[in-house]
Amino acid sequence: MSSIEIADAIDEKPAAPPARPASRVGLRLAGFLLPVVLAIIWEILVRAGLANGRLMPPPSVVGRTLWQLAVSGELWTHAAATLWRVAAGFGIGAAVGTALGALTGALPLARGLLDPTLQALRAIPSIAWVPLFILWFGIFEASKVALIAVGVFFPVYLGVAAAILSIDRKIVEVGRVFRLGRLAMVRRVLLPAILPDWFTALRGGLGLGFMFVVAAEIMGASEGLGYLLVDGQQLGRPDTIIAAIIAFAVLGKLADGLLLALTRPFLAWQDTARDRL
Template identity: 85%
Template sequence: MSALEIETSSEAKERPAASRTPRGLGIAGLLLPIALAALWEFLVGAGLANGRLMPPPSVVGKTLWRLAVSGDLLTHATATLWRVAAGFGLGAAVGTVLGALTGALPVARGLLDPTLQALRSIPSIAWVPLFILWFGIFEASKVALIAVGVFFPVYLGVAAAILSIDRKIIEVGRVFRLSRFAMVRRVLLPAILPAWIVALRSGLGLGFMFVVAAEIMGASEGLGYLLVDGQQLGRPDTIIAAIIAFAVLGKLADGLLIAITRPFLAWQDLGRDKL
């Protein structure tokens, strides 16, 4: 057997193990929260810890089940997801366009970037009274606040990705006499696409953070409203149930975004599975 055949057969044997590693790690990642929940359940059940302010998982599970059976959980989760989706779409679109402009055009960068960097330092809660005056207390103000949270990481990610494109890559495109459109499609877009997708994921995460502040602005439904309702009624089990719902929805939304964007990164030849 030649050296090439030996190397090929060894790579074939290693490939299944590498492909199984992420799935095994994903399952192992569930062990830590399950172990912590079981430990807290034991401590409260044995009387070694007070479960009044931090209810055990059994109490939180009953609250989640009650909310699910009554339909309240679906109502609140649907309202929150709609607001996040609308704010994410608006903020990501505007952030991508302005990020591309400031990254590609020095004039736009000089005019827009200082103002946007100053606005980025404003706390999210500071926008609440202004958006209420502008858009009222209904959905428009909530979507606008979420869009602001999504906008800045997407804007920064796109602008930084364009500014960090290796000059040698552009020179290679010029050597092959690519047209401007071909240069953008075959060189510039693949170069910034990974950073843009990471920026979208960061923006989506901030969208779920900003929706809490948005739903405090007089909302009558949503997981943020459920948080406030639990706090006003002194129900820590309701608060933790809402937090768990936020975590699950955020993880599912991030997984959906990864699944949608994965085909656009199929050209990458990464070495993470060989580390």
């Protein structure tokens, strides 16, 4: 073997291991195994008379309630109202959080002026904003969307600011070595460096948006899954409460999956350990 062939063999990158889609699908399906097994066990215990299903209805009763709500159209009305509120609040909170996070992360002066106040506001419980937003915006949609936007804002703000502050100085020096302009530096170096943390912050903000929508819909809503929760409590219907909780879980998971699918193409350049497992 010649010296050129030896050098080529040394420089050759190891081939990536073949993808195993079947095993990944199996792992995703296994994630549903635990709740299904727990539901079956509870159903058996209630039917055998070993557990009281009055306050914690068995899956058959909850499933029947969900079916009745779906057939009547009530479930879709409540779900659509909740999704609209979360989408509006998420859009506003994510946009403002990204802008202020980038501002305080990039400019020391803005960080010194704004960050202490925002950190103090972050410690305020969500329910404490309710009376103020009702006073400002009334009991209609504006106050609910504002409360959700507040919940989304803080994780996005913190994620973006922290991502900018934690950019490795070495990759910035590499960009300067290649004499990248200001815009090229942002597009080719800085933006890719913060994208993973930004998308993670967006997912965290979306999760908090679904949490805050419950508090938003409790304050005088006439429709929405949060209203369905309160209605179940007032009527003494634990099956309705659990049905609303399940609907929240399904919608939250679908929304998170959609956000993950939309952001994944922007991270296709990453070579992570997860892609090789």
